[in-house]
Amino acid sequence: MTPMIRANLYPIAAAIAAHDQSAALDAIASALEGETGKHWQRDLPKLAAFIRDGIPRFTVFARDGNGKLPFLAWSSLPGVGFCPGAGDCLKFCYSFKAWRCPAAFSRQAQNAGLLHSASGRREILAALDQFKVPGPLDFRLYVDGDFSSVEHVVFWFKALRARPWLAAYGYSKSFKQLNAAVRQYPFLMPDNYRLNLSSG
Numbered sequence: 001m002t003p004m005i006r007a008n009l010y011p012i013a014a015a016i017a018a019h020d021q022s023a024a025l026d027a028i029a030s031a032l033e034g035e036t037g038k039h040w041q042r043d044l045p046k047l048a049a050f051i052r053d054g055i056p057r058f059t060v061f062a063r064d065g066n067g068k069l070p071f072l073a074w075s076s077l078p079g080v081g082f083c084p085g086a087g088d089c090l091k092f093c094y095s096f097k098a099w100r101c102p103a104a105f106s107r108q109a110q111n112a113g114l115l116h117s118a119s120g121r122r123e124i125l126a127a128l129d130q131f132k133v134p135g136p137l138d139f140r141l142y143v144d145g146d147f148s149s150v151e152h153v154v155f156w157f158k159a160l161r162a163r164p165w166l167a168a169y170g171y172s173k174s175f176k177q178l179n180a181a182v183r184q185y186p187f188l189m190p191d192n193y194r195l196n197l198s199s200g
Contacts, residue, residue, distance in 0.1 A: 004035060004040050004102070006100075008030070009105060010079075011027035011030065011031075012024055012028055012031060012047075013077050013079060013082075014027075014080070016077065016081075016113055016116075017080070018081070021051055021052075024048075024051050025051055028044050028047060028048045028051075029048075031044060032045075039102040040102045043058075043102035043103055043105075043106045044102065044106065047106040047109055047110060050113065054113075054123075056114065056123055057106075058106055060074075060107075060110075060111060060123065060127035060128075061073065061074055061127055061131065062074075062143075063131065071137075071138035071139060072139045072166075073139070073143045074139075075095075075098075075104075075107065075142070075143045075145060076108055076142065076145030076146075077108045077111075077112040077145050078144050078145050078146075079096070081148065082112060082146065082148045083174070084146070084148055084173075084176070085175055085176065087173075089173070095143075095144035098144065108144055111124075111145075112145065115152055128159065132163075132165055133165055135165070136165060136167035137165060138167050138169075139166045139167065139168040139169075140168075140169060141156060141160075141168050141193070142170045142171070142172065147177045147178065150180045150181045152177070153174070153181035154181050154184075154185065154188065157188045157189060157190050157193070158188070160190040160192055160193050161188075161191075161192075163192075167192055168190070169193065169196065170193075170196065171196045171197075172195060173197070178195070
């Protein structure tokens with residue numbers, strides 16, 4: 001069984017970044033041509049179904065995924081169109097390694113798509129609220145991907161401010177988007193979020 005060639009996934013990610021539903025569906029169909037991996041045959045059609053109707057087919061958040069990431073986690077697609085502050089780090093980004101796993105790539109793609117619409121953002125918040133606990137819950141925002149726009153910074157910071165039961169943190173290179181959001185909304189930064197600025 002030959003694994004999916006990563007180059008076949010870039011057109012899907014590019015179409016999602018461009019908000020081009022038709023191109024994304026065409027790219028998925030193209031990636032599946034001749035694909036023999038049963039998990040790719042299972043998961044990419046589910047991603048296509050999500051693109052058509054906006055109903056998530058994959059878990060939106062990862063909970064206690066592994067020993068290295070023992071917390072609630074959000075991931076989106078990495079790379080061009082999703083990480084506006086990225087530089088040389090794109091050459092060695094670990095997030096692309098997850099693309100060897102059909103479900104991981106499909107979840108990243110789905111989550112990137114959810115951020116594009118008001119209905120998708122409601123799906124994100126509904127999924128997040130299923131984890132509500134009395135005490136603080138550790139939450140890593142953007143294990144993969146980054147704030148791709150001021151709109152997304154505002155969305156997440158408002159979501160965190162409304163959910164003090166989350167103890168959130170993340171790494172980011174989206175300096176321009178973060179600065180613009182905080183300048184536009186001076187009291188936007190939530191107390192329950194710790195930002196680590198990244199180089200690269």
